Amino acid sequence: MRFLALLCAAALIITLFAGCGSSSAFETKPEETKTSQTAEPAETEAEPEYEVTLNVAHVQSDGDNVAQAYALALKEACKKYGIKIEIFPGAQLGDSAALVEGVQMGTIDINITGTADYGKLYAPLGVLDLAYIWKDYDQMAGVLNGEVGTELAKGLLDAAGVRILAYSVSFGYRCVGTVGEKNAFTNLDEAKALNLKIRTIESDVYINTMQAMGLNPTPMGFGEVYTSLQTHVIDGYEHDCNTSLANAFDEVIDHYMLTKHMCGPMGLFMSEISFQKLTEEQQKNLLAAAAExxxxxxxMAPEKEAVSLAEMESSGVDIVEVDVDSFAKAVNEFNIKYCEEKGWTDVYNKIVG
Structure with missing residues (x-):
C-alpha cells in the first residue's frame, strides 16, 4: 500500500509538471500568433523591387528644409517606377562645389540645389537669380516649366553635361538677417549707411545685387555661416526663412529684414553620365517622377514660408518691414545694364513681361 501510495504521488507530480509544461506552451502561442500577425503588415509595406538605385545629395540637413523635402518627394515619386533613391544630406558627399563637380564627373547622380550653383558652368542660368523679377510662385513655376526654363536646361546640358530633370522653388523669398542691436534697416539709404558685411553665394549675380542694395557682399561657404554670425566675422547673411530656421540662424541673429529680393529656383541636377546608363524606359520614368x-x-512653398516666418518671430528675431521699392528700383537698374552686358536681355524680358 505504501508503495502504491508513493507511485500515485509520483504520478500526480508528473501530471502537474506536464500540466505546467502544457500551460506554458499554450501561453506562448498567443505571443507567437501576435508576432505573426504583427509581421503581416510589414510584408504588405515591404519596399518594392527596384530596377536601379540613384544617389541624391545636397548640403542642407536632414530636417525640415527645402532640399530635404525635395529629396523625399522625389524618393516617394520614384517608388512606383522601381527607382530607388538614396539620400545623402548635410554635405555628406561634399560641399556645394564638390557636389557640382561630382555631378559633372558622374560620381554623384543627382544634386538638389539652387540654379545659382550651376551658373558657374553655364552663365545664362544667372538670369533666374536676378533680384525682384519674381512676382509670385505661380509666375516662377510658369517661367521655369515653359520656354525659358527649357532653353536654359538645354544650354546647361550642352555646355556641361548636366541635365535638369525638373525645377522647383525655394520655400520663401530671400531676405537679410543681421547680428547686432543697431544693424537693422528699413530702406536703401539706411542700408548704405550701415555698410554691412553680408554673406552671399559666390556668384556674380548675387554679389552685384548685394552691392546694388547698398550692402557689402562677402562670399562664403554655407557651412561657415552660423559660426561667422556667432563670432561677428560677418554682420549678416541673405537667405529664405525656412533655410534660416533649418540651420538655426535664428539662434544668433537679431533682425530679419523682409527685403524679399530673390526667390532662387531649385532644381534636380543630374549627371548626364548617370542618365545615359539608364534604359530608355527608366529615363522616361525618372523624368515623370521628377515632374511629380x-x-x-x-x-508646399507658400505655407512653408508663412509658418517659418512665424516661427522665426516667435523665437525672438525682430522681423523688420522695409521699403521694398527703394531696393527694387536700384536693383532693376543693375538688372537691365547687366543683362545688356551678358546678352540676356531677351530672356530677361520674357521673364518680367
Whole structure:
C-alpha cells in the first residue's frame, strides 16, 4: 500500500509538471500568433523591387528644409517606377562645389540645389537669380516649366553635361538677417549707411545685387555661416526663412529684414553620365517622377514660408518691414545694364513681361 501510495504521488507530480509544461506552451502561442500577425503588415509595406538605385545629395540637413523635402518627394515619386533613391544630406558627399563637380564627373547622380550653383558652368542660368523679377510662385513655376526654363536646361546640358530633370522653388523669398542691436534697416539709404558685411553665394549675380542694395557682399561657404554670425566675422547673411530656421540662424541673429529680393529656383541636377546608363524606359520614368516631385514640392512653398516666418518671430528675431521699392528700383537698374552686358536681355524680358 505504501508503495502504491508513493507511485500515485509520483504520478500526480508528473501530471502537474506536464500540466505546467502544457500551460506554458499554450501561453506562448498567443505571443507567437501576435508576432505573426504583427509581421503581416510589414510584408504588405515591404519596399518594392527596384530596377536601379540613384544617389541624391545636397548640403542642407536632414530636417525640415527645402532640399530635404525635395529629396523625399522625389524618393516617394520614384517608388512606383522601381527607382530607388538614396539620400545623402548635410554635405555628406561634399560641399556645394564638390557636389557640382561630382555631378559633372558622374560620381554623384543627382544634386538638389539652387540654379545659382550651376551658373558657374553655364552663365545664362544667372538670369533666374536676378533680384525682384519674381512676382509670385505661380509666375516662377510658369517661367521655369515653359520656354525659358527649357532653353536654359538645354544650354546647361550642352555646355556641361548636366541635365535638369525638373525645377522647383525655394520655400520663401530671400531676405537679410543681421547680428547686432543697431544693424537693422528699413530702406536703401539706411542700408548704405550701415555698410554691412553680408554673406552671399559666390556668384556674380548675387554679389552685384548685394552691392546694388547698398550692402557689402562677402562670399562664403554655407557651412561657415552660423559660426561667422556667432563670432561677428560677418554682420549678416541673405537667405529664405525656412533655410534660416533649418540651420538655426535664428539662434544668433537679431533682425530679419523682409527685403524679399530673390526667390532662387531649385532644381534636380543630374549627371548626364548617370542618365545615359539608364534604359530608355527608366529615363522616361525618372523624368515623370521628377515632374511629380517638383509639382508636389512647389505646392508646399507658400505655407512653408508663412509658418517659418512665424516661427522665426516667435523665437525672438525682430522681423523688420522695409521699403521694398527703394531696393527694387536700384536693383532693376543693375538688372537691365547687366543683362545688356551678358546678352540676356531677351530672356530677361520674357521673364518680367
Amino acid at each position: 516631385a517638383s509639382a508636389a514640392h512647389t505646392a
